Amino acid sequence: xxxxNKNFYGYMMIIAIDGPSGVGKGTLSRRVAQHYxxxxxxxxxxxxxxxxxxxxxxxxxxxxxxxxxxxxSMTLRQIAESPDLRTQEVASLAxxxxxxxxxxxxxxxxxxxxxxxxxxxxxxxxxxxxxVLPEADFKIFLMARPEVRAHRRLKELRExxxxxxxxxxxxxxxxxxxxxxxxxxxxxxxxxxxxxxxxSDLTADEVFxxxxxxxxxx
Numbered sequence: 001x002x003x004x005n006k007n008f009y010g011y012m013m014i015i016a017i018d019g020p021s022g023v024g025k026g027t028l029s030r031r032v033a034q035h036y037x038x039x040x041x042x043x044x045x046x047x048x049x050x051x052x053x054x055x056x057x058x059x060x061x062x063x064x065x066x067x068x069x070x071x072x073s074m075t076l077r078q079i080a081e082s083p084d085l086r087t088q089e090v091a092s093l094a095x096x097x098x099x100x101x102x103x104x105x106x107x108x109x110x111x112x113x114x115x116x117x118x119x120x121x122x123x124x125x126x127x128x129x130x131x132v133l134p135e136a137d138f139k140i141f142l143m144a145r146p147e148v149r150a151h152r153r154l155k156e157l158r159e160x161x162x163x164x165x166x167x168x169x170x171x172x173x174x175x176x177x178x179x180x181x182x183x184x185x186x187x188x189x190x191x192x193x194x195x196x197x198x199x200s201d202l203t204a205d206e207v208f209x210x211x212x213x214x215x216x217x218x
Contacts, residue, residue: 141173
């Protein structure tokens with residue numbers, strides 16, 4: 001096991017975990033961070049927070065100028081888990097605002113600032129290994145079949161008392177996949193040197209153990 005937050009080269013570890021929604025990257029990232037004693041940041045919360053702020057401003061249609069203005073004023077102190085961030089509406093706004101290159105650029109420094117901690121860090125998102133932290137020590141890209149991801153997402157929503165139906169959840173996942181993978185700014189794709197892991201038929205424990213094996217064998 002890696003000791004004192006350091007990797008085998010003797011300095012603080014930075015681990016990037018990417019993938020689309022419903023692949024289990026949040027669960028994995030939290031467990032990996034706890035296991036190695038690293039800080040953890042779900043970068044998606046940054047965009048969801050921006051989406052929520054836009055929603056509170058009454059913006060149904062996303063305008064780049066307005067989104068950029070709010071993005072530039074955001075700080076890490078605002079980024080915290082909240083039920084309000086997990087609604088379908090906020091998720092949709094977050095996805096739509098994330099296609100703007102100016103907005104993504106404005107939020108890069110915040111993510112890199114978090115990763116610069118001397119405690120080391122695990123960041124998960126959609127472009128951590130490719131854009132945010134291309135020099136990360138370890139890069140993992142999770143994937144899973146859309147139908148599996150839809151069932152996982154629906155289970156999460158039902159636990160929160162929300163049930164939009166499996167068909168609607170699957171449609172949202174496919175729409176977001178297409179938007180994230182085709183955007184010109186930081187498209188969703190694995191880094192060339194990423195460890196790619198399909199979680200479709202794996203338990204959370206199996207994904208965790210395979211990730212630890214990758215980190216400690218590299």
